Amino acid sequence: MSVKAKKHLGQHFLRDENIAKKIADSLSLNNYSKVLEIGPGMGVLTKYLLEKDVETYVIEIDTESVDYLKSHYLNLAPRIIEKDFLKYNLNDVFNNESFAIIGNFPYNISSQILFKTLEIRDQIPEFSGMFQKEVAKRICEKEGSKTYGILSVLTQAFYEAEYLFTVPPSVFNPPPKVDSGVLKLTRKENYTLPCDEALFFKVVKTSFQQRRKTLRNSLKTFNLSDNLKANSIFGQRPEQLSVSEFIELTQLIENDVN
Known part of the structure; x- marks a missing residue:
């Protein structure tokens, strides 16, 4: 059989x-x-x-x-x-x-x-x-x-x-x-993120949905302040960011007050 x-x-x-x-x-x-x-x-x-x-x-x-x-x-x-x-x-x-x-x-x-x-x-x-x-x-x-x-x-x-x-x-x-x-x-030994995990998932998914664009453009729906968008990280495309930089990006967005 x-x-x-x-x-x-x-x-x-x-x-x-x-x-x-x-x-x-x-x-x-x-x-x-x-x-x-x-x-x-x-x-x-x-x-x-x-x-x-x-x-x-x-x-x-x-x-x-x-x-x-x-x-x-x-x-x-x-x-x-x-x-x-x-x-x-x-x-x-x-x-x-x-x-x-x-x-x-x-x-x-x-x-x-x-x-x-x-x-x-x-x-x-x-x-x-x-x-x-x-x-x-x-x-x-x-x-x-x-x-x-x-x-x-x-x-x-x-x-x-x-x-x-x-x-x-x-x-x-x-x-x-x-x-x-x-x-x-x-x-990983430490697998909790030093940022809002739900926001991290959302930032990563949204960034790569338009992977050819810079983060300044692909993350428009987050209504980020002009001050934050001036940060050089937003001039990069998602594939250029390491995992730790995505965590950093999420922290920046979390702390952004429009």
Whole structure:
């Protein structure tokens, strides 16, 4: 029995055992005792997680995959969550405890998985996973690059991001049309921002929505004072600013009195 990959779920099943093991081994397992795998499919990665000294949970919406996992990994059955990761309140299972996230993520929702991880970052000290290569590269990119953007800044505000390795289409069934990339996120020791976090998210997203413009133009909707707009930082484009400069920019906007 095997599971048929479903296009509408963005399923591409990893067939390469060595790559599955490398992804599982990328987690340090420091300071947490539980791991959640998103979209385990037929369990090629799950198998290596189950060998580790950590309690493995999986979340899967494909009923055929769930049936397969239940029949092939009997000890995992009580920890299979048959829900949509993006819509599910994980504290129904994890009760505010820390856990790592790992997976071979469906490309069509990989950015949303990352955004949800950032929302619950208090509980996620570590995150490893497979994305479309260009998305994985973008998340890990530094300022000054054309691919540096919203995902890069918001992720790196809270996590150290490391691009681990590239995976060719040939090791998947069915093969995707592009290369994949595995990355690892390790939460920073101090991951609270010295500014209003909601405002920080808004400033970053608004800045990059018109990335070719200077910040003076792209942040017009904030109704900034002329005095503030005279600051040289507003003459730059968003891709020129480091994460710490975006934090500084948010503080400036926060303190601006029109």
